[in-house]
Amino acid sequence: MSKILSMKELVPTIYEAVVEAPEIARKAKAGEFLVVMPDEKGERVPLTIADFDREKGTITIVFMTIGTSTYKLAAMKAGDSYYAFVGPLGHASEIKNYGTVVMVAGGVGTAPIYPIARELKKAGNKVISIQGARTKELLFWEDKLAGVSDEHIITTDDGTFGRKGLVTEPLKEICEREKVAVVYAIGPIPMMKFCTFTTKPFGVKTIVSLNSIMIDATGMCGGCRVNVGNETKFTCIDGPEFDGHQVDWNLLTSRQKIYLAEEKCSLEKYVEEAKK
Amino acid sequence: MSPAPKKPRRKDKVPMPEQAPEVRAKNFLEVPLGYDAEMAVEEAERCLQCKVPACVCGCPVNINIPGFIQLITERKFAEAARKIKETNALPAVCGRVCPQESQCEAQCVLNKMGRAVAIGRLERFAADFEREHELVQIPPKAALNGKKIAVVGSGPSGLTVAGDMILLGYDVTIFEAFHKPGGVLMYGIPEFRLPKDIVEKEVDYLVKLGVNLKLNEIVGKTVTIDELLTEKGFHAVFIGVGAGLPKFLGIPGENLGGMYSANEYLTRSNLMKAYRFPEYDTPIVRGKKVCVIGGGNVAMDSARTALRLGGDVSIVYRRAREQMPARAEEIHHAEEEGVKLCLLTNPVEILGDENNMVNGLKCSRMELGEPDESGRSKPILIPNSEYVIESDLVINAIGAGANPLLTTSTPGLELNKWGYITADEWGKTSKEGVWAGGDIVTGMATVIEAMGAGRKSAMDIHEKLMGVKKAIASPEALPDDMTCKL
Ligand SMILES: Cc1cc2nc3c(=O)[nH]c(=O)nc-3n(C[C@H](O)[C@H](O)[C@H](O)COP(=O)(O)OP(=O)(O)OC[C@H]3O[C@@H](n4cnc5c(N)ncnc54)[C@H](O)[C@@H]3O)c2cc1C
Ligand SMILES: Cc1cc2nc3c(=O)[nH]c(=O)nc-3n(C[C@H](O)[C@H](O)[C@H](O)COP(=O)(O)OP(=O)(O)OC[C@H]3O[C@@H](n4cnc5c(N)ncnc54)[C@H](O)[C@@H]3O)c2cc1C
Ligand code: SF4
Ligand code: SF4
Ligand code: FES
Numbered sequence: 001m002s003k004i005l006s007m008k009e010l011v012p013t014i015y016e017a018v019v020e021a022p023e024i025a026r027k028a029k030a031g032e033f034l035v036v037m038p039d040e041k042g043e044r045v046p047l048t049i050a051d052f053d054r055e056k057g058t059i060t061i062v063f064m065t066i067g068t069s070t071y072k073l074a075a076m077k078a079g080d081s082y083y084a085f086v087g088p089l090g091h092a093s094e095i096k097n098y099g100t101v102v103m104v105a106g107g108v109g110t111a112p113i114y115p116i117a118r119e120l121k122k123a124g125n126k127v128i129s130i131q132g133a134r135t136k137e138l139l140f141w142e143d144k145l146a147g148v149s150d151e152h153i154i155t156t157d158d159g160t161f162g163r164k165g166l167v168t169e170p171l172k173e174i175c176e177r178e179k180v181a182v183v184y185a186i187g188p189i190p191m192m193k194f195c196t197f198t199t200k201p202f203g204v205k206t207i208v209s210l211n212s213i214m215i216d217a218t219g220m221c222g223g224c225r226v227n228v229g230n231e232t233k234f235t236c237i238d239g240p241e242f243d244g245h246q247v248d249w250n251l252l253t254s255r256q257k258i259y260l261a262e263e264k265c266s267l268e269k270y271v272e273e274a275k276k
Numbered sequence: 277m278s279p280a281p282k283k284p285r286r287k288d289k290v291p292m293p294e295q296a297p298e299v300r301a302k303n304f305l306e307v308p309l310g311y312d313a314e315m316a317v318e319e320a321e322r323c324l325q326c327k328v329p330a331c332v333c334g335c336p337v338n339i340n341i342p343g344f345i346q347l348i349t350e351r352k353f354a355e356a357a358r359k360i361k362e363t364n365a366l367p368a369v370c371g372r373v374c375p376q377e378s379q380c381e382a383q384c385v386l387n388k389m390g391r392a393v394a395i396g397r398l399e400r401f402a403a404d405f406e407r408e409h410e411l412v413q414i415p416p417k418a419a420l421n422g423k424k425i426a427v428v429g430s431g432p433s434g435l436t437v438a439g440d441m442i443l444l445g446y447d448v449t450i451f452e453a454f455h456k457p458g459g460v461l462m463y464g465i466p467e468f469r470l471p472k473d474i475v476e477k478e479v480d481y482l483v484k485l486g487v488n489l490k491l492n493e494i495v496g497k498t499v500t501i502d503e504l505l506t507e508k509g510f511h512a513v514f515i516g517v518g519a520g521l522p523k524f525l526g527i528p529g530e531n532l533g534g535m536y537s538a539n540e541y542l543t544r545s546n547l548m549k550a551y552r553f554p555e556y557d558t559p560i561v562r563g564k565k566v567c568v569i570g571g572g573n574v575a576m577d578s579a580r581t582a583l584r585l586g587g588d589v590s591i592v593y594r595r596a597r598e599q600m601p602a603r604a605e606e607i608h609h610a611e612e613e614g615v616k617l618c619l620l621t622n623p624v625e626i627l628g629d630e631n632n633m634v635n636g637l638k639c640s641r642m643e644l645g646e647p648d649e650s651g652r653s654k655p656i657l658i659p660n661s662e663y664v665i666e667s668d669l670v671i672n673a674i675g676a677g678a679n680p681l682l683t684t685s686t687p688g689l690e691l692n693k694w695g696y697i698t699a700d701e702w703g704k705t706s707k708e709g710v711w712a713g714g715d716i717v718t719g720m721a722t723v724i725e726a727m728g729a730g731r732k733s734a735m736d737i738h739e740k741l742m743g744v745k746k747a748i749a750s751p752e753a754l755p756d757d758m759t760c761k762l
Contacts, residue, residue, distance in 0.1 A: 216453070219679055257631065
């Protein structure tokens, strides 16, 4: 049981929870994730560690509501406890001085990218961040991300803030403009995929954080398997970060859709019960 | 009142009532219903109370079998359960899932003149009686000796170590990665073979004895073995993390949707209770035409689960029926319920539709060749015999390996070439203060073997930490010269 210390809606559909989890905070590193279960009947939901405070023994998670599990998480309040909160899991990001790094965050991906950007900045990199959102209203943590970046670019699909357009446009310009050592891209699958297509011609190493469906997250079930460089990998223990140029995106996309019908049914039931 | 005339001893076991196949194929309730008191007494009276009971040698934890059976004939059912618990802390579990036909019952002298005593059924009866009548007693505990033991994993091996050491006066903490304790008993073996509330009660009992249970802590991630031994102040660590790594066949199509490892399929269904979706949130692919690859108990459990979830199920196995490693009883139960066997059939490719979902399993036919070194006939592929079995769910139950998550985070722990932990016969590993047992040492074996390994490690740890010479708490009924005695 891990207690929620604070809970807030950052922007519509995106929530931030600070959780009491000293054992996990003691160990947490940028790039790792954890598994949270809202209640006994819930799923085991993987979420990235968006921030941690070793002294206070807290972990911050940020999530977007899309289905039953994330709705359940959003419905919980400060003082409530998660049924399970397990981690830290996966490999931490490899932090070293690469030179110039570009951090591309799409939507809720801003949260997982922030601690990596912070650590890379500390390690002496020149950090250029590109933060994308559909619209101004959905932008969050801009100050936090700007605070650890040498350059911070915001794009919105509808042009309500920053540059109008997709994150891949400034990404391309930067790659043309200067020598980039590494690109990190975290966000929705199509966004990560197009970032890798953008950097490919420049031969810039591009790391993505994959969000496959998981159960145990300890390498026991193989449910999270992805194809990277024509090899089967388990996202939970081999990842979640992989070389984006090697990822089989079609497979990942189709594996995300295995339970579409069930997810819809589950959400309808949840909404129905929430009304009562 | 004169005693009732003794019934002649029956040649065969008293049958155990079970749910009819057509009924049980549609529910997740336990299949065998268990003996009632009359049946148990009648079966117990078949036992000859041998002076040198061969059956005891067949039991990896040397339960005093004639002793507890005698108590059943005297209708001292709770006492019978306590007698079993002297050497086996999980009788309700073992009575249900032990392969008795190759262990205790295989050795029973009655095999020579009919059928063995139904030791497993009697064990189950006694344990169920004690639990259902709330007669479970907390045994006397030694005074705290000031030593702390960490147990990693709450499967049968870990539970046994915890149960033994708490009684010896240790401060015991179990670390379990999952949100529920029990290991394979919880996430692998289905409800219809081993009801989960029984496992929960057994674990509750340990907690009542004073065992600390830390769920959701992954050793190797949340905390390491070295930290347990230093910062956390544990005097010894027992590793019982099981063989939790799925094996894949390495054929095309293995990452399609609707293709599961048995680990994933059974974990979804048992641990996450996906068979009760949408009451529980975790979904599972409910195949209409299901192929299960493999011939062991895991394949049987997967097949029978898929059947209960509404599938038309075939087991695809590359050798012949006689070579299936599953227990005869399990194969029999599966067939009765309507599972089909496709023998001498080898999968070569999993086929998918435009959405990357499984829609067929391409197989080759096999024939049996000359016996190999192990004496088993090797299956040989018949050229050009490929055909496709229509299928929307394929479950791969070809075995498990050693999960590297904990072992790779523990320097100084010697592994064999397959990644299992190297340990001596008492479970002592190459690392100071660390013991290991169960499937992570032997590869996937049985519940009772994992428990036997746990018991040995507990005694060895006790000797190392407290200087108490080890001796398996052998039932006093055993003559001193019995060779199976440790
Ligand atoms: C290692 C890892 C780290 C993650 N970190 C975060 C995080 O920090 N914050 C966060 O909000 N999510 C994160 N995710 C994704 C998160 O786990 C899922 O959003 C969540 O499991 C969805 O559960 P649900 O029941 O609410 O929705 P479901 O009902 O399971 O899903 C609804 C639909 O949304 C699709 N979907 C699932 N995940 C995503 C996604 N990420 N983006 C778009 N569509 C998706 C599904 O395919 C499905 O069709 C992470 C995933 C992984 C594997
Ligand atoms: C489907 C199936 C059916 C079976 N049927 C039978 C049967 O009928 N009869 C029989 O005798 N045997 C059967 N077996 C085999 C039997 O279940 C195993 O041999 C036995 O459970 C092994 O016990 P164990 O203690 O070694 O580990 P397990 O039961 O595997 O338990 C290990 C535990 O450790 C936990 N763990 C793993 N890693 C970590 C970590 N890093 N930190 C903390 N915790 C961790 C796991 O979550 C798990 O709870 C079956 C196995 C399966 C899979
Ligand atoms: S524990 Fe298993 S092997 Fe031992 S007597 Fe009981 S059923 Fe037989
Ligand atoms: S060998 Fe058979 S008959 Fe003899 S004591 Fe054991 S169970 Fe009874
Ligand atoms: S989630 Fe089970 S192996 Fe990765």
